Amino acid sequence: MIPKINGLGRSFAGVAAYCLHDAPEPDDRRPRTSERVGWADTRNLATFRPERAARLMAATAKAAPDLKRLAGGSRGGRKLAKPVLHYSLSWAQDETPDKGEMSRAVDGSLEALGLDGHEALIVAHEDTRHPHVHVIANRVDPETGKAATLGNSKLRLSRWAEGYEREQGRIRCERRVENNERRRAGQQLLRPAGERPRHWARIRREGMQPGRARRTRKPRREDQINMEAWRHGEAEAWEAVADGRESSFRHLETRARKEWAELHKRQEEMRQRLDRESRTVLGRLRIWRLDRSLRELTGAIRGREDLVKGWREDLDRYHKGERAELGKAHGERAQEIERGWRKFYRSRLVDAERSAWAVRERMRERYETRERDRTITRIVVPRPPRPRGPERGGGGFER
Known part of the structure; x- marks a missing residue:
């Protein structure tokens, strides 16, 4: 079991369109087909139609101040900028979990994150060799309107994945077990041989494109x-x-x-x-x-x-x-x-x-x-003055 948090976001419709359709191509950024989707399900939503789940979750996130007021709390506080949580659960290639097993794993992961009562959309993909499922969760509680705190969410999923593998009867990631034990003891984590420690400065430098x-x-x-x-x-x-x-x-x-x-x-x-x-x-x-x-x-x-x-x-x-x-x-x-x-x-x-x-x-x-x-200036030659008086051809000025 490998849990992976893809990150937080603002748009439920965007991540739902990605999960409910095929992967986008360079010449087709918005594919309409959904051949890679095996099945889809919802949690704590009034609809079972996956295409409507994104709208309902967006409406719940938008109505968070009203939900707080109805629950007896204050409408104040900073507005939640990123109410979308997107993560995935992947099994090994030799594992063949059915829909029921995947659903139980998703419920366990939501409970580990403290989101068991929140709205969620679950989409299973079949385009890879290893079975995996995507989870789109709403951070806003539909009962109280408060946002869930996701501190140490990666560590929570890591401990949950270790417990899940123990329940299955086979530990597939020994290093995760050792690292969790070292975290509890406050010791430095183990890394693969020959791998350079990824310090925060190196991550910032390499990630700044x-x-x-x-x-x-x-x-x-x-x-x-x-x-x-x-x-x-x-x-x-x-x-x-x-x-x-x-x-x-x-x-x-x-x-x-x-x-x-x-x-x-x-x-x-x-x-x-x-x-x-x-x-x-x-x-x-x-x-x-x-x-x-x-x-x-x-x-x-x-x-x-x-x-x-x-x-x-x-x-x-x-x-x-x-x-x-x-x-x-x-x-x-x-x-x-x-x-x-x-x-x-x-x-x-x-x-x-x-x-x-x-x-x-x-x-x-x-x-x-x-x-x-380049302009050619025309030279104008002045003409002699016209003769006047006797110079015109004879005759003087006669009165």
């Missing part, structure tokens, strides 16, 4: 500037941003890896020291002096197991807080880098627009000069 990060603001009046020169300047600006951003995140990743290694080493030394000190009376007394709790003095002398276990839990909570602070510091540093390069990119766009405007002005001046040089 030009289509998402390159938000180009085109000039408003394209007819008055040289667009070719502007595109050239924008491309140079983006190349500088991409190179500098990659270098900054590489440096941050190296620094973060070093700091995380030092933190894990220091925390492991503290855990080992606590284990060594808790084995002897003098060591427990030293821990008690640090703790300064008189009522635990007798327990420290006798070496009560619950007291030592409590010390370990306190140390784990302290270590968890340290890891959270370090991760927050690295995240703030990454945001500073993003803001800095975004500001640099915008300033370079302004410079590119100014230079493109200047190029357009220079081209216009050259054109006018060239046209003026």
Whole structure:
């Protein structure tokens, strides 16, 4: 069993159209066929027609303030921006679960996420070798109008999948079981041999593609500037941003890896020291002096197991807080880098627009000069003045 959360969304109709039809093709982005759909079902909806489920769930999400008021709560609060939860459950290729088994698995996963009373659309696909089912759930509770909290949803599904495989009598993912045990013990997760740890900085750097990060603001009046020169300047600006951003995140990743290694080493030394000190009376007394709790003095002398276990839990909570602070510091540093390069990119766009405007002005001046040089100016020779008086052919001025 492999549960996978595809993410949160805003449109029930969009994800329902994807699940209830065949996969889109490059030349057909909205296919009308549904040959890959094996069966479809609903949960907590007034209709059994899958094509109407998306409309009903969207109506429930839109009526969340009214549902809160009817339930006796306040209509206030921030509006839920992404009420759609889309995830899938996949079985192994050698497994052949029927509709009933898939439905029971979906109900168990919804219960693990705290969505057992919420509206959901279930669609099973048959276009792959491994059986799998898609679940579209509404985060808004149809009774209270409140949105479900999905914190640690991946860990919830991981623990549920482990329990599901144990019920089936065969563990197919040993690493998931080991990682869940290490999570409970507060230890570092296991990774495949030769696989590089995927730090958050590397994920951010690799996931930032030009289509998402390159938000180009085109000039408003394209007819008055040289667009070719502007595109050239924008491309140079983006190349500088991409190179500098990659270098900054590489440096941050190296620094973060070093700091995380030092933190894990220091925390492991503290855990080992606590284990060594808790084995002897003098060591427990030293821990008690640090703790300064008189009522635990007798327990420290006798070496009560619950007291030592409590010390370990306190140390784990302290270590968890340290890891959270370090991760927050690295995240703030990454945001500073993003803001800095975004500001640099915008300033370079302004410079590119100014230079493109200047190029357009220079081209216009050259054109006018060239046209003026090509113009043939007609030279007009002034005629002599017409003779007057006696010069006209004789005769003078007679009165």
